[in-house]
Amino acid sequence: MNKLYDIVVAGGGLAGTFAAVAAAREGKTVLLIEQNGYLGGSLTACGVGPMMTAHAGEKQVIKGLFEEMVVRMMRDGYSCGHIKDTTQYVSYITPFSSEGMKLVLDEMTAEADCHVLFHTFVAQADCRDGKITSLTICSKDGLSKIKAVVYIDATGDGDLAYMAGAPMQKGRPGDGLSQPMTMNMKYGNVNREELKTYLLNHLDQFPRLKENRKLIEESSHLAVAGFADQLQKAIKDKEVGFPREELLFFETDRPGEFIVNTTRIIGNDGTDAQSLSESEREGRKQCAQLDRFLRREVPGFADAYLELTGPSVGVRGSRQLKGRYELQTSDILSGTMFDTRIALAAYPVDVHNPDGSGTSSCFEMGEKGCYSIPYEIMFCDEIANLLVTGRCVSASFEAQAAIRTTPTTAAMGQAAGLAAALSLESGIPLAEIDRKKLQKKLMEQNVVLLV
Structure with a gap:
């Protein structure tokens, strides 16, 4: 060239x-x-x-x-x-x-x-x-x-x-040290109505949502930050092997399809090939743990299917x-x-x-x-x-x-x-x-x- x-x-x-x-x-x-x-x-x-x-x-x-x-x-x-x-973290998402x-x-x-x-x-x-x-x-x-x-x-x-x-x-x-990396997951066939009903009936479990019932009722797409108690119990019981305070997941443009942003890969370096390679494997290991947890503990996920794990691990900063x-x-x-x-x-x-x-x-x-x-x-x-x-x-x-x-x-x-x-x-x-x-x-x- x-x-x-x-x-x-x-x-x-x-x-x-x-x-x-x-x-x-x-x-x-x-x-x-x-x-x-x-x-x-x-x-x-x-x-x-x-x-x-x-x-x-x-x-x-x-x-x-x-x-x-x-x-x-x-x-x-x-x-x-x-x-x-x-989730009320920001005003609008896309x-x-x-x-x-x-x-x-x-x-x-x-x-x-x-x-x-x-x-x-x-x-x-x-x-x-x-x-x-x-x-x-x-x-x-x-x-x-x-x-x-x-x-x-x-x-x-x-x-x-x-x-x-x-x-x-x-x-x-x-x-x-840089911020942790995350391996995202995408699910299809989530029963969004079952999930939505649970959210509306348990707003006390979702601090950011409890003042905004109408927002959940009227929203065309769901975004969820919560299930903290369930996740912390799974971490304590060693069913989930990474430290994260709550679940975070968002519905995509397609109803019933959700991106889960929850795994946490600590201490690795996005500019080091070996470290980055280890992060990919660790990320998928955490996804496997989280997959079992979601199907068992989160309403709407029992019959969902895992469409993909991130083609590459997500790096927040380097x-x-x-x-x-x-x-x-x-x-x-x-x-x-x-x-x-x-x-x-x-x-x-x-x-x-x-x-x-x-x-x-x-x-x-x-x-x-x-x-x-x-x-x-x-x-x-x-x-x-x-x-x-x-x-x-x-x-x-x-x-x-x-x-x-x-x-x-x-x-x-x-x-x-x-x-x-x-x-x-x-x-x-x-x-x-x-x-x-x-x-x-x-x-x-x-x-x-x-x-």
């Missing part, structure tokens, strides 16, 4: 896909590299769902390409759109079909004329004078070189940035860029509106305990109920032609626990693609582009930056 691209994007989750689409729609030649055979990242490769959240209370604060994708999925019957979250998402993302990238290479990894980054000059990629063809003017790391783990020598950090301060600015927890809690913001978000600080049981959440986000993402967390001063987007941007351990979810990473990806295109058009380095011009372009594309 000898072609020189304007932009190479590594990683085809929502962040990378929308970076590629945004740049290609600006007329740039874009190569999108993805390790799987499809786009969507954790939403299609890890069994993650629903998407949460694009809303701050009743106001939708994430639109742009993310909303375009949702509308296309609704058009084709792959999503019911944004609905109330019956159930979807992971298979339908693959089709829609293929459609969007093809229409934008993105060149996509599936089953491909970045193996090496060559640098000179503070710039990436080429990448070595690994695929069925073996090793080959590719070149671009601008590179975007949307790998989730900061693989490209790390290989290029960008400053990185990993895990929480002190011990470097490497983070040490960028021009590091997003702080205080920025989230105070709802800081940066002058250089490129996205808004409203998912709370949500830290799964790296040591074991427990999840710490903080829902403070200032008087507007949301916060902003500044452009400066997507680049560092050491590598001039590199942008980093998605969950591996420059953020503190706790702040990353808020901005890691897919609607937010989708918004960051769109901004990265437009920033790269603007840099190429103007001849101005990524770190110095006109933030107001970038914001104007984003808002012209239905991105929300004002509340």
Whole structure:
């Protein structure tokens, strides 16, 4: 491969896909590299769902390409759109079909004329004078070189940035431990009416629901956080061998189909091949334990069938860029509106305990109920032609626990693609582009930056 691209994007989750689409729609030649055979990242490769959240209370604060994708999925019957979250953790969630998402993302990238290479990894980054000059990629063809003017790391783990020598950090301060991984499960044929009846008759067992009976009665799709007593007994009796405080499961776009997000894989490293391999096996071991528990203890699951365990284990966090600015927890809690913001978000600080049981959440986000993402967390001063987007941007351990979810990473990806295109058009380095011009372009594309 000898072609020189304007932009190479590594990683085809929502962040990378929308970076590629945004740049290609600006007329740039874009190569999108993805390790799987499809786009969507954790939403299609890890069994993650629903998407949460694009809303701050009743106001939708994430639109742009993310909303375009949702509308296309609704058009084709792959999503019911944004609905109330019956767990009350956030205001709205977005159930979807992971298979339908693959089709829609293929459609969007093809229409934008993105060149996509599936089953491909970045193996090496060559640098000179503070710039990436080429990448070595690994695929069925073996090793080959590719070149671009601008590179975007949307790998989730900061693989490209790390290989290029960008400053990185990993895990929480002190011990470097990351949040636990999770192997999700998807069930079909859940008797949702039996489950719904149980919820309505036992609201005292579901603290987040007991004040919202009407929400359960009227919701088209169920989301459940609870069954804590039953789960803790199973853990005590050693029927379940991992520490988790309660069950968490969500109905997909299809009635009676549920994603269970409950397993907890502690102490492993998403950037270490051996550790990641062990996490996959441990995750499925925990799924087997949880499967027996669900069928026995949870109303509606007795005749359900296990459709899949996550094709890959879900990694919440690993490497983070040490960028021009590091997003702080205080920025989230105070709802800081940066002058250089490129996205808004409203998912709370949500830290799964790296040591074991427990999840710490903080829902403070200032008087507007949301916060902003500044452009400066997507680049560092050491590598001039590199942008980093998605969950591996420059953020503190706790702040990353808020901005890691897919609607937010989708918004960051769109901004990265437009920033790269603007840099190429103007001849101005990524770190110095006109933030107001970038914001104007984003808002012209239905991105929300004002509340």
